[in-house]
């Protein structure tokens with residue numbers, strides 16, 4: 001029998017667990033679903049089956065991965081959700097309680113899972129090489145059946161990758177390639193990253209080990225038509241500090257941030273490092289080659305409270321905690337190792353996406369969620385037109401539950417010609433809606449709202465797979 005969930009920010013309000021798997025064949029829709037909207041929207045996020053082990057503080061990143069699947073066809077939308085049957089999920093479900101420590105902490109785990117695999121598969125869900133894959137960055141991918149969402153099992157690229165895979169692979173829609181990396185690729189606390197490329201069928205074609213300046217928390221990276229960039233931020237892992245009872249990860253701004261640039265057809269020997277003052281970022285918008293250099297649009301902040309500093313205190317608001325849309329410039333022609341930075345807006349933002357077809361190439365449109373209160377409760381949907389500099393914002397008090405996704409009208413339509421999808425939570429009614437906007441005019445409000453019959457928790461990342 002499962003126990004009540006404890007009082008915790010990450011277990012209440014928009015983040016409260018659902019505890020349920022559903023099949024809703026035809027959701028109630030307010031407004032009109034566009035006839036051009038044909039395909040499937042997949043979204044991943046944490047939805048813990050059990051409360052944390054006794055005495056443990058739950059963390060948002062720890063919940064079991066739950067895939068939401070919305071299929072749009074003929075002006076209707078069907079919804080299905082399923083937990084990813086990871087080894088963790090199966091073991092805990094059989095036991096009827098949490099066995100793993102929060103975030104895989106071995107010190108608080110049940111002895112029965114000492115040699116078992118900690119995988120929540122809760123961060124992103126991608127579709128590549130005719131495979132639907134659930135990802136978390138700490139370990140390998142889990143394959144799911146795309147219609148039923150039944151778990152197929154761990155996917156290791158034909159036995160070639162048994163280590164961590166980023167939750168943020170990049171897709172080159174010209175070549176069909178998926179470019180991805182693994183952080184701490186030579187074991188926990190190691191400063192090595194592994195770069196991989198899979199061709200359009202999912203066959204591994206590149207496997208390169210890269211040594212970073214220090215072991216860091218690297219959630220995302222940048223890929224252009226010609227380059228890969230590894231961002232190393234000063235959220236630093238330290239094994240010696242951890243075994244002496246200190247924090248395993250600390251914010252060490254004095255170490256600065258470092259961007260390692262490697263040609264996509266090059267090797268680790270070709271990496272050139274560029275430096276900047278301490279920065280932190282979970283997610284970038286997109287990166288591209290321009291004028292003999294690299295441009296990166298990114299949600300970045302000057303500091304983070306994701307880990308304490310070396311003296312045990314947290315970085316303060318005056319250190320610059322709010323992520324803003326910025327443009328970084330790497331000059332590959334000049335003799336400078338400095339990174340240029342331009343702050344493009346002062347609205348706090350996160351979960352940035354583009355029209356995925358333009359990933360690795362220059363883009364015009366960026367879609368994000370934001371907050372005017374400079375805090376990470378996102379109640380705004382934002383569209384930036386990078387060509388004109390125009391910003392459009394929509395909000396009616398609902399919380400945005402993760403990132404917006406652009407569903408193009410068709411595979412050949414112009415960039416941004418399509419619909420923006422985002423799940424939202426109404427705090428007054430406790431209801432979740434899947435909102436559908438005309439991506440060119442989000443300020444007009446959603447053209448349709450598909451009502452979920454039960455509420456689901458806030459989540460992270462998703463993918464549109466056109467019909």
Ligand SMILES: [Fe+2]
Pocket residue numbers: 123167168219282283460461
């Ligand atoms: Fe992410």
